[in-house]
Amino acid sequence: MKKREYFTAKDHTFTICAYGKSEYIEECIKSVITQNVRTNVIICTSTPSEYLDLLAKKYDIPLFINEERKYNSDIATDWNFAISCAKTRLVTIAHQDDLYKPDFAKEVLIHLNGTSRPLIAYTDYAELRNGKEVSNIRNLNIKRIMLFPLRPRFMWSSKFMRRRSLSFGSAICCPSVTYVPENLPKQLFIPGYKGGIDWQAWERFSKLKGEFVFVNSIQMVHRIHDDSETTALINGNTRTEEDFAMFCKFWPKPIARLIEHFYKKGEASNNL
Known part of the structure; x- marks a missing residue:
């Protein structure tokens, strides 16, 4: 009989990734x-400042500074550092502009408990646009359709279903x-x-033995604004090139190019 996992509040850490001086980070905290x-x-940062020092002291939160970022300027370095600073079995990388619903940690723990080999847990989400929370919009509804096959608990360990979902x-x-x-x-x-x-991380993880645990309720709010990294990438060509490379991991190139064409149109809704 497989061992079933049991996690408590002490097993989880929110690692807030801070960069620069975000006007929204205090709301996230x-x-x-x-x-x-x-x-x-x-809180983890590669851009230390008096502003972050004051916030950390105000809310009595440990602050970790990533010195390696000086030599390797990459988001991956920041996120790997954020994971390494947490000494718990579960880690959520909280983006500084986003908000977490009051039951986020509770629901994640509930859904993780009883699993045998969880890899990641993820929730449904809403967006914050011009100060207004929205959830019933085309882009989010399409994503919910893509994740629909992974709602049932017995599908969480299916490599085939994970990869089919990620292939689009x-x-x-x-x-x-x-x-x-x-x-x-x-x-x-x-x-x-x-x-x-x-x-690319989900694609790698999808090949592993274990469970993608889906919390099918809105438990966090992703802020869309003109200064966000996602918006900047979509406005350039970087995102298009990377998306095509990802689709090629699942499909022949002609099909990958066709899917990427329609995917790009959907991603454009991240612009305000």
């Missing part, structure tokens, strides 16, 4: 320290993901990608 099930919270695009919202590092590769994120760094 408040959303994770006021969880209905209080877990651990830390990245429907898993990166800041909604909780990682189980002990069941994942030592290096979670591979340097080189910009906008597709999360998708």
